[in-house]
Amino acid sequence: MTTACPWDDWNHILKIDPDKELPEGVTYGDLCATGTDAIEVGGTMGITEENMEAVVEACAEHDVPLYQEPSNPEVVIDNRALEGYLIPTVFNAGSPFWITGAHKEWVRLDGDMDWDRTWTEAYIVMNPEADVATYTEADCDLDAEDVAAYAEVAERMFGQEIVYLEYSGMLGDEAIVQAASKATEESTLFYGGGIHDYDSAAKMATHADVIVVGDLAHDEGVEAVRETVEAARDA
Numbered sequence: 001m002t003t004a005c006p007w008d009d010w011n012h013i014l015k016i017d018p019d020k021e022l023p024e025g026v027t028y029g030d031l032c033a034t035g036t037d038a039i040e041v042g043g044t045m046g047i048t049e050e051n052m053e054a055v056v057e058a059c060a061e062h063d064v065p066l067y068q069e070p071s072n073p074e075v076v077i078d079n080r081a082l083e084g085y086l087i088p089t090v091f092n093a094g095s096p097f098w099i100t101g102a103h104k105e106w107v108r109l110d111g112d113m114d115w116d117r118t119w120t121e122a123y124i125v126m127n128p129e130a131d132v133a134t135y136t137e138a139d140c141d142l143d144a145e146d147v148a149a150y151a152e153v154a155e156r157m158f159g160q161e162i163v164y165l166e167y168s169g170m171l172g173d174e175a176i177v178q179a180a181s182k183a184t185e186e187s188t189l190f191y192g193g194g195i196h197d198y199d200s201a202a203k204m205a206t207h208a209d210v211i212v213v214g215d216l217a218h219d220e221g222v223e224a225v226r227e228t229v230e231a232a233r234d235a
């Protein structure tokens, strides 16, 4: 048995990108009220402490667990409204900086880490067109066996509680998501990328433990996000 983690009971995460606008008439409060289990605040490009703070403050008064997902150590904010920090480590990154290097710098410069509120997410980045793939020079040329092996390594060799299959911007290959799911026993499998309606959410939620919905909130708004919450719960 592993110890209980907040995400054990989650089906759905809404990822809000502080560098992106909300559709006209939509507020952060509306997004918090979609029924999502948690909000992750993060994105790859254009992230600053200021835009992070602004989104966290706007969500703080609403009753949904809030996590920051920083893209580099400089944008980590100290805000008590956060339940904690979900820190990516990119298993298929082209440079060790995005696996452990940024983390080492963060810990070195911080000196007083809040470990009780800090967790990692073992990312496998799959969409070569996504900013996150360019940013981390990820090797996205992976088949189902490669992905399953990365997921098993993350769980068994590196003790990762979260394995995050990241297709940001595109809907993933169902067979690959299924392979990652089969390869993980204890870890919680997060899936994110291209979820845009009930059916796409339902498909990915069949295999993943938790689905992550990002751009849909910025592009379509609240009703579209609600549909994905419903699908995640039904799955």
Ligand SMILES: CC(C)=CCC/C(C)=C/CC/C(C)=C/CC/C(C)=C/COP(=O)(O)OP(=O)(O)O
Pocket: 017, 042, 043, 044, 045, 046, 069, 070, 071, 072, 073, 076, 087, 088, 089, 090, 097, 098, 099, 102, 103, 104, 106, 130, 131, 132, 133, 135, 136, 166, 168, 169
């Ligand atoms: C050690 C600390 C504190 C930070 C480093 C954390 C690492 C390794 C970050 C690298 C991976 C990364 C950038 C994760 C951020 C979350 C993410 C994948 C957001 C989605 O990005 P995209 O959708 O590709 O980007 P945009 O939507 O911003 O274009």
Ligand SMILES: O=P(O)(O)OC[C@@H](O)CO
Pocket: 015, 166, 167, 168, 169, 170, 191, 192, 193, 194, 195, 212, 213, 214, 215, 216
């Ligand atoms: O923006 P989308 O494509 O929904 O991706 C969600 C999330 O996995 C991004 O990190």
Ligand SMILES: [Mg+2]
Pocket: 017, 043, 168, 169, 214, 215
């Ligand atoms: Mg994105």
